[in-house]
Amino acid sequence: MEQQTGYWRNIREATRSVWGGLRLTFRHIVKARKSVVNHSIKTEGYFDQQEGIATVQYPHVSIPLPDNGRYKLHNEIDDCIVCDKCAKICPVNCITIEPIKATEEIGRTSDGTPKRIYAAKFDIDMGKCCFCGLCTTVCPTECLTMTKTYDFSVFDIREHNYAFAEMTAADIADKKKALEEHQKSKAVQPPPPSGEAPKTARPVFKPKIKPPGT
Ligand code: SF4
Ligand code: SF4
Numbered sequence: 395m396e397q398q399t400g401y402w403r404n405i406r407e408a409t410r411s412v413w414g415g416l417r418l419t420f421r422h423i424v425k426a427r428k429s430v431v432n433h434s435i436k437t438e439g440y441f442d443q444q445e446g447i448a449t450v451q452y453p454h455v456s457i458p459l460p461d462n463g464r465y466k467l468h469n470e471i472d473d474c475i476v477c478d479k480c481a482k483i484c485p486v487n488c489i490t491i492e493p494i495k496a497t498e499e500i501g502r503t504s505d506g507t508p509k510r511i512y513a514a515k516f517d518i519d520m521g522k523c524c525f526c527g528l529c530t531t532v533c534p535t536e537c538l539t540m541t542k543t544y545d546f547s548v549f550d551i552r553e554h555n556y557a558f559a560e561m562t563a564a565d566i567a568d569k570k571k572a573l574e575e576h577q578k579s580k581a582v583q584p585p586p587p588s589g590e591a592p593k594t595a596r597p598v599f600k601p602k603i604k605p606p607g608t
Pocket of ligand 1: 421484485488526527551
């Protein structure tokens with residue numbers, strides 16, 4: 395008798411469980427007649443609107459992205475002071491910079507920082523980038539930013555190396571030559587007349603000691 399009761403109880407539970415699963419499936423089928431409205435993630439109730447067809451017909455339709463999306467890097471090269479901080483902090487060495495020292499100030503960035511170094515090369519290999527964003531946090535002039543551009547697929551991974559420097563080969567040669575000449579002219583400065591201390595000598599520090607009792 396007890397065996398019979400258990401038998402019917404199992405059938406009842408299995409039926410209830412199957413019905414529960416089917417009910418959920420049917421509910422989703424009904425809701426899947428409409429597509430999810432792609433609101434920005436900042437919209438109130440964003441996570442309550444996730445029922446419906448979530449697949450979008452990309453590239454005809456795209457999901458809105460937050461403004462602080464961290465995708466492709468961009469360097470506003472006119473504001474770059476070629477300090478190399480971004481390259482130094484990058485954990486995967488995907489930023490390559492070739493600096494050339496200028497012989498004088500060459501301009502100012504939009505925030506007023508003086509520029510004294512040319513960028514003969516400023517390459518970012520997005521094929522290696524792990525999108526950590528560290529390079530943007532150390533950039534003193536905030537010229538290096540992560541943008542919302544996420545679709546930059548290519549057929550050849552080498553095309554993921556983006557060059558931001560704008561100098562021509564002739565410009566680079568000119569600036570290198572000017573630096574060499576400047577360094578040579580500094581190296582052959584005439585020695586100071588005998589008896590005179592060289593101009594670069596550090597001034598002797600004489601502490602002022604008051605006589606006792608004054
Ligand atoms: S985001 Fe990270 S990995 Fe990519 S270039 Fe910047 S520091 Fe390097
Ligand atoms: S940290 Fe900023 S200013 Fe310095 S080299 Fe990199 S991009 Fe240029």
